[in-house]
Amino acid sequence: MDRVSPGIAALITFGVALAFSLAPVLLGPAAIIARIPDDAFYYFVLARNFSILGTWTFDGVHAATGFHLLFGYGLAGLYGIAPGIGFVETYVFVALVNAGLMAAAVLWLARAARDTFGGGGLGVVLVALSAGGLHLVGFPMESCLVIAASALSYRLAAGAARGDATPALMAAAVATGIVGVLARSDYAVLPFALLAGFAAHALRHRRRPALRVPAMLCLGALIGIGLVTLHTHHFTGGFVQRSASIKHFWASVSGYTPWPGVARVVELFGPYGLPRVLVPVILAGLAAWIALRGRLRALLDHPLSLGSLAAILGYVAVYSLNGAVQYWYAATLFSAVAVLAAGLAANLPLRGAAVPLLIGLYAAGGAWRVANPPWPWQVATMEAGLMLRGEPGLAPVAAWNAGIVAYFAARPVTNLDGLVNDDVYPAVVQGRLAPYLADRGIRYLVDFPTLFSESGGRRGGYADGTLARCAVPERTIRPDLPFDGTALTLYGIAPACLTAAPRMEAGVP
Secondary structure (H helix, E strand, O other): OOOOHHHHHHHHHHHHHOOOOOHHHHHHHHHHHHHOOOOHHHHHHHHHHHHHHHOOEEOOEEOOOOOOHHHHHHHHHHHOOOOEEEEEEHHHHHHHHHHHHHHHHHHHHHHHHHHHOOOHHHHHHHHHHHOOOHHHHHHHOOHHHHHHHHHHOOOOOOOOHHHOOOOHHHHHHHHHHHHHHOHHHHHHHHHHHHHHHHHHHHHHHHOOOOOHHHHHHHHHHHHHHHHHHHHHHHHHOOOOHHHHHHHHHHHHOOOOOOHHHHHHHHHHHOOOOOOOHHHHHHHHHHHHHHOOOOOOOHHHHOOOHHHHHHHHHHHHHOOOOOOOOHHHHHHHHHHHHHHHHHHHHHOEEEEEEEEHHHHHHHHHHHHHHHHHHOOOOOOHHHHHHHHHOOOOOOOOEEEOOOOHHHHHHOOEEOOOOOOOOOHHHHHHHHOOOOHHHHOOOOOOHHHEEHHHOOHHHHHHHOOOOOOHHHHHEEEOOOOOOOOEEEEEEEEEEEEHHHHHOOOOOOOOO
8 A cells, every 4th residue: 555645645746736837937938838728718818808898708799608617707806906917927826726726636635535445645646647637737727626626525525424424514515516516517427426426335235325415515516507507697698608509519510429538537547658558458457456356346335436436437428428528628537536546556565666656757747748748839829819919900800719819919809619709609500600700790710721621610610611712821820830730821701702602612721
């Protein structure tokens, strides 16, 4: 059994996570841009607009519901206090908060694992430093908020497993459930998975289930869902966030599949640099070893273990209906995977140098990721935004990947993927994006030509070929930083061309 205490686990996580997220700051703004998602800048633009306009809009005109409330309002509060705060300073501030939240989450999960398995802090640390966990600290998004809420849910549920169910504990469970959903709506799967785990364990052992704390987590989650729904209705008159609707549409076009969700689970077990295919092989070997030792049943015979399995299966099923299961979706899976990893670590004969070597291996993987940014082409989108700022005549302009472009342009950019533009949703699902652009008077597009692929057209509502025919390349931006083999391009569009009779054709303009 490993000897990594909860406190040591939290300290290791805090130190490595902080170094990982702050290292790009030393390399300059472009290094940060290449390491954080374009979607993070959706938050920046939305929050900045809310602090000025008092409503949630990306382009200053159309409503947007494609964000999670707790981080969105927190960032808007930061802009309200410091309206002139720059991008780098915002990133540093959020990274510091995220490192603290991740450390707190590891502390709570390691304590829950100690109460459940008698140890396992190493397993929690390794998940925090994994390819799926470590980069979440460096993403200025909602990830660490939902990780902290999920981890606290496990800590409270571990108390319930010991028979603790005081009024204070149940009140904390309700509050945690509310905060979890406000942090990220799909957190709501976890409380019900934990409730199922407690019920299944009680049925197996024919005892009265200790369901009060998990049930209070579920109650809080339901209240949180109600608050999110009311918020959406207040700003849009509808009840469903359009970002969720558009992602489900993408999945209906591309096909429902569980594999993106499974990939997020796998990434939470292995370090950066380890071939992904090796992780399931290693996990299967560990499970076989534990089974041969007669410990597999004991590992799974806990309410938290059963709840974790139910949560993982639930999220994989939910995300199979989602056409964009990005890296940051690992946040909802984090705590469930960490608890199972803790159970594995608690049942392995790890002694001597094995523990620091494993931690060093995962930390070295993080250093490798710092040296190999995942999105180098995003530097081109930053330069495109600066170009638009310097040339106000290039307007009105639209983009699918509009976050970085709009932030650095510091002027309206119409979002076409529908994540932060509720107005475009009907045009996308009806295949009428070209007339939409004409109606809105859009004269320029800035994005990568790969977006004009057949699959992009079907997902984006422009499969009839009209948009590909009417978008005329005017200039390329940083062709040395291609995405999918194509350079970021500024296109000019003639509205009359968009409204002409469509001709079915494919290809890249």
